[in-house]
Amino acid sequence: MTSPIDPDIKAARVTAIVLAAAMFMVGLDSTVLVTALPRMARDFGVPPTSLSSSITIYLLVSTALMPMSSWIGQQFGPRRIFAGAIVGFTLASIGCGLAPSLPALLIARALQAAFASMMVPVGNLVLLKITPKSYLVAAMAISSTPSLIAPVVGPPIGGFITTVLDWPWVFFINAPIGLIGVIAARRYIPRLPAAPRIPFDFRGFAITACALCALIVGLDRLGGHGADWRVGGAILALGVVLTLLAGRHARRAAHPIVPLGPMRHPCFFTATIGAGTFVRIAFTAHGFVLPLMLQIGLGLSPFQAGLLLLATNGGDLVLKPVCGKALRRWGFRSMLVSGAVLLAGSLAACALLGPAIPFAGLFAILFVVGMCRSTLFTALMTLRFADMPPAELGGAQVLGNLVNSMGQATAISGAALLLNLLSPGLHAPDLGAFRIAMLVLAAIAAAGAPLFARLSRNAGAEVTGRIVVESDAMGQME
Missing domain, CATH: 1.20.1250.20 (MFS general substrate transporter like domains)
Incomplete structure (x- = not known):
């Protein structure tokens, strides 16, 4: 029963x-x-x-x-x-x-x-x-x-x-x-009750919105092939200045539109600002570079490239049902450290892809690449709110979404800029440029591993249902 x-x-x-x-x-x-x-x-x-x-x-x-x-x-x-x-x-x-x-x-x-x-x-x-x-x-x-x-x-x-x-x-x-x-x-x-009324932070909203738009436009101009880097750099610099002003306002305002308080929680900081930034940038940039590499570098058709992207996402999806059990068994710290290493290894493996590998081999390799990132990003999304008090969930959601958006813009524009630098004077990068780009992304992902290792051994244990090991409990008693 x-x-x-x-x-x-x-x-x-x-x-x-x-x-x-x-x-x-x-x-x-x-x-x-x-x-x-x-x-x-x-x-x-x-x-x-x-x-x-x-x-x-x-x-x-x-x-x-x-x-x-x-x-x-x-x-x-x-x-x-x-x-x-x-x-x-x-x-x-x-x-x-x-x-x-x-x-x-x-x-x-x-x-x-x-x-x-x-x-x-x-x-x-x-x-x-x-x-x-x-x-x-x-x-x-x-x-x-x-x-x-x-x-x-x-x-x-x-x-x-x-x-x-x-x-x-x-x-x-x-x-x-x-x-x-x-x-x-x-x-x-x-139905959830509305929160107590608080005034809307018009000044903070205006500064933050302008800062985000300037950062995105500046990064887009820097990553554009043949674009004037001075214009992009000037807009990006304006975005940085506005971001600093927005941060100053958030620290002083009574009810800031983007509260910075959630950053004091270790799990949120690690997943959103710290180590999580490295693996998210590497992952997002990989999603931009890989389709171009498959079509321009390996000469595959758009349909063939689409099937290989399907293999990558299929490998990710196939492990989703076991993510909870894995986190319960090994905990956030172990899964995030190993996940960052696996992501870095899978990106480095993509640098070895070439036209001599048969399509079935490419499909199998990219299926495994997708599997390597599955538990990492499920753990990352959950860890963000593992130690967050209910009263701060709204602010943490806003801050996390903004960091994600800027990370995506940085990853895509940075990847485009890197490919442009690796192919000066050419209309499109060659296979060698794509391989170097993949190795750079692998190094960025690997940089997250030692930062994840700084997490407490039992970080997020309440979320996963993982039982605190006896040695840790005795250590805390001492």
């Missing part, structure tokens, strides 16, 4: 599934668009390169508005804001599909980004508040799975829809997903 499921765990599981659906919708929308850009440019009567603004404006708006997501969710009720954000994102997606011109599309994309900036962070806030710490690893594994699937299935789905139907349907497919998501959110996600 099976024991009944804990109601709190059941609620957390359902919430994680609803959040996973929302994250899949947002992730899919970001990737299906790429394959539709040429057709959209033809219909709008503009050069295809002009459509890059539809991607840039989404990134800028979502990043700039992200700091206010926690304040809005806590002041007006997280479930209400989460469900409202799904509705808004869905309607904005329909507006994108109906857009008669490029300016109209950009307005609709900006609205999409505004609602997306609230949807995922507020959904994560609900999940963190209602999930028992013993179930947090499993809940995070459920909610994070779409972020692995959407980037792989997005381009082929977008290409199929654009070819068989037309580009507006790339946006219209969000309508049924959004409808199901909002019904599920209203029915299954528990």
Whole structure:
């Protein structure tokens, strides 16, 4: 006879599934668009390169508005804001599909980004508040799975829809997903009370938003091939100055829009600011470099490269069900140290890829590469909140999301800059440049291992359910 499921765990599981659906919708929308850009440019009567603004404006708006997501969710009720954000994102997606011109599309994309900036962070806030710490690893594994699937299935789905139907349907497919998501959110996600009213930090929001936009634009200009590095450097320097001003304001304000308090907790600092930064930058940059290496360096077709990326994500997914057991058995410190070493080794192995390796061999290698990173990033996402008091979850969510966004921008722009430096005067880097880039990324990932080793042996034990070993307990008694 099976024991009944804990109601709190059941609620957390359902919430994680609803959040996973929302994250899949947002992730899919970001990737299906790429394959539709040429057709959209033809219909709008503009050069295809002009459509890059539809991607840039989404990134800028979502990043700039992200700091206010926690304040809005806590002041007006997280479930209400989460469900409202799904509705808004869905309607904005329909507006994108109906857009008669490029300016109209950009307005609709900006609205999409505004609602997306609230949807995922507020959904994560609900999940963190209602999930028992013993179930947090499993809940995070459920909610994070779409972020692995959407980037792989997005381009082929977008290409199929654009070819068989037309580009507006790339946006219209969000309508049924959004409808199901909002019904599920209203029915299954528990209602949480709004937090006590606190004033909105308009000054902090303005400085932080401007700083983030300047940093992203500056990094993008530095990474662009043939771009004037002086312009990018000047914008980046402005972003750094604004960031320092934002940090000064956060330390002095009574209710800062981006609180710095969560950084005093060792688990959060290690996962978000410290060692976690190294492995996330290496991982994100690898996701940018590998598709280019497969097509430009190895001469594979886009379809073949897509299948190999599917192998990488498949290897990651296959180990997700055992992440909780592994963390319970060995703990965060051991799994993160070994995970950083495995990630570094897998990136170094990618540097050995060459055209002489048969496709089946490439598939097997990249499947193992995906497996090497699986437990590492599940542990990293969970460790961030392992020692976080409930009252600080909102601020930690905001700070963590901002660091993630800047890490992604730094990784992609840095990888592009590195490839440009390794291929001066060439239109595209050669295989040797890609191999050097992979080795550099492997070194960055390896730098995280000694920093993870500084964690306490029983860091996050309450989250994993790992029992404190007897020798540690005796040491604490002494």
